[in-house]
Amino acid sequence: MKKAVIFDLDGTLSDTIASIKYCGDRALGAFGFGPFTQEQYKYFVGDGAANLIRRALAAGGDEELVHFQEVFSLYRKIFRENCMYEVKPYDGIPELIRELKERGLLIAVLSNKPHAETVNVIETLFGRDCFDEIRGQQENTAIKPSPEGVFRISQQLGLKQEEILYLGDTATDMRTGRNAGVLTLGALWGFRDSAELLEGGADALVTHPLEVLDFL
Secondary structure, three states, X not given: OOOEEEEOOEXXXXXXXXXXXXXXXXXXXXXXXXXXXXXXXXXXXXXXXXXXXXXXXXXXXXXXXXXXXXXXXXXXXXXXXXXXXXXXXXXXXXHHHHHHHHOOOEEEEEEEXXXXXXXXXXXXXXXXXXXXXXXXXXXXXXXXOOOHHHHHHHHHHOOOHHHEEEEEOOHHHHXXXXXXXXXXXXXXXXXXXXXXXXXXXXXXXXXXXXXHHHXX
């Protein structure tokens, strides 16, 4: 019996790729890089903002990352102001959240997106008191696929690992869940495909948010 679901954010709860591309293209374009397609950004993201910029710069020809600090600094500034640009929850997510809460399960978010922007997106889309715990990227916690964020959430909620289900959409998410020893589902509506999720160690794949209910 599961008592909580921990969600990834980008590509799992919310479709944020337009905002990431908008901010990324503006920051990178200021130094002559890009623009890049949404499909490219889907593979730049997933391991924190710094790695996003590193991957984009390398794709643009700056393999030595000469411009990293300047672009990253500008990206963070632009992203703070535009993290909600065209962001929306995926179809079925509001219904899943409502059903989980009606069943008395706890819900949490663990993202590699900077913490302030993670909170902004969640509270804007779902309300201030919807989630029981929200953790974005913070200086005192290793980013995914480290299981540290899952452990901190489980400790905060007073839960054992076997009582938690983790849902994400990238190999990084699958490794996070597996590293933490929790049931790990791959979301096929997100940024990556089934092959990546299975290779990353998904226990199972779901094609629609409400299918998560079958694993509780």
